[in-house]
Amino acid sequence: MKVFFSPDYVAAAESFDTTRKPGWIADSLAANPMDGVEIVAPMPLTFDEIAAVHDPAYVKAVQTGEPRELAASQGFTWDPGIWTMVTASNGGAVAAVRAARADGVAGSLSSGLHHAQRGRGAALCTFNGLVIAAKTALAEGAQSVMILDLDAHCGGGTHWILDSDPRIRQVDVSVNGVDGYMPGGTSTLDIVRTAGDYLPMIELRLGQSEKISKPDVCIYNAGMDPDERCGIGGLPGIDAAILRERERIVFQWGRRCGVPIAFVLAGGYNGASLTQAGLVELHRLTIEGALSPA
Numbered sequence: 001m002k003v004f005f006s007p008d009y010v011a012a013a014e015s016f017d018t019t020r021k022p023g024w025i026a027d028s029l030a031a032n033p034m035d036g037v038e039i040v041a042p043m044p045l046t047f048d049e050i051a052a053v054h055d056p057a058y059v060k061a062v063q064t065g066e067p068r069e070l071a072a073s074q075g076f077t078w079d080p081g082i083w084t085m086v087t088a089s090n091g092g093a094v095a096a097v098r099a100a101r102a103d104g105v106a107g108s109l110s111s112g113l114h115h116a117q118r119g120r121g122a123a124l125c126t127f128n129g130l131v132i133a134a135k136t137a138l139a140e141g142a143q144s145v146m147i148l149d150l151d152a153h154c155g156g157g158t159h160w161i162l163d164s165d166p167r168i169r170q171v172d173v174s175v176n177g178v179d180g181y182m183p184g185g186t187s188t189l190d191i192v193r194t195a196g197d198y199l200p201m202i203e204l205r206l207g208q209s210e211k212i213s214k215p216d217v218c219i220y221n222a223g224m225d226p227d228e229r230c231g232i233g234g235l236p237g238i239d240a241a242i243l244r245e246r247e248r249i250v251f252q253w254g255r256r257c258g259v260p261i262a263f264v265l266a267g268g269y270n271g272a273s274l275t276q277a278g279l280v281e282l283h284r285l286t287i288e289g290a291l292s293p294a
Contacts (some may be wrong), residue, residue: 001291002099003029005109006041008088011081015276017269018124019076019085021279022109025265028280029287036056036291042095043246044087045132053161055119059248062126064087074121082256086112086126093264094130094136100215100262101137105290106253107263109207110287114155114221114266115179122157123179129264130219131161133170137217146171146215150202150246151223151266152233153178159187169215173198175226175235192291195237198226199245207254218254218261222247224282225267233267241247247289263290 009022029037051059061070063083068172071078092108099106104165113130115123134145149155149172156179162168170187174180175198183189188205192198227243254261263286270279 001036001039002038004040004042004092004095006088007108008084011084012076013079013081014076016090018112024276025109025283026278034287034291037287042092045091050127053125053135058119070120074126075124076129090127090132093133096262097133097137097217097219100260105261107290109265111190111265113264114149114151115157117157118161125157128157128161128223130158133219138167142216144213144215144272148218149221151221152176152225154180154189156181173202173205176233196237198219198238199242202246203249210257214257215259217260220250220261220263221266222263222286223266223267223268227282230269231271232269243282244285247285251289251292
């Protein structure tokens with residue numbers, strides 16, 4: 001299974017989980033390899049590839065740093081490494097979708113995607129690689145794409161950029177109302193308030209998607225911030241065991257339905273209750289689930 005990463009994913013000077021954890025996970029995979037994982041460096045996206053989804057004026061701001069307010073609208077202090085980071089990590093999302101369509105499953109150690117809007121960044125997300133990858137898949141022959149977003153927070157940026165594109169179905173199960181939106185058309189949004197409802201809701205939505213129509217590829221935003229130890233988004237009662245089962249459910253659904261799945265990391269933040277090592281272990285659950293044959 002190809003998992004995309006390069007040191008450019010962590011090129012930004014800003015030091016925060018979103019800008020650093022791809023490197024932590026890559027280091028973990030080097031020190032404690034998982035059989036079947038092949039780390040591959042993706043091609044960075046070009047200006048024009050990003051501007052096919054985002055406002056060119058915003059893309060230029062991120063590239064050059066001017067105007068500074070727009071360049072830093074995701075919440076990071078701008079430096080030239082921001083452009084290097086986001087072109088590489090969003091390129092990884094696109095590469096993972098291509099690899100998944102060829103091989104059945106693939107991933108990228110990318111994060112900071114689903115809140116980004118067409119004309120600006122938001123909530124630690126600079127460019128929306130989920131939408132860029134979905135639109136690329138459609139341009140390369142896919143007839144339909146599903147974006148499965150299981151980050152703790154809602155994927156409002158994705159929703160507004162998609163603008164009810166009937167070829168892309170957004171399935172969003174969150175535990176926190178941040179970046180919420182009114183679903184409609186091909187999108188669903190469920191904000192789960194109790195841990196006991198979390199896995200049943202995911203199973204319900206996946207089952208419904210299976211009955212509606214099988215997508216040609218699923219882009220999975222595999223957030224680990226629902227974990228109760230995560231201070232940004234965590235829900236009491238959701239622990240590593242539940243998240244491991246979540247990953248089993250998602251990838252088993254993909255195998256059963258014959259839907260290729262491309263995963264990215266999404267949210268997950270260390271702090272007083274969740275160490276860096278603990279956060280890395282949570283994200284390794286996604287890779288473990290993707291590798292599991294059953």
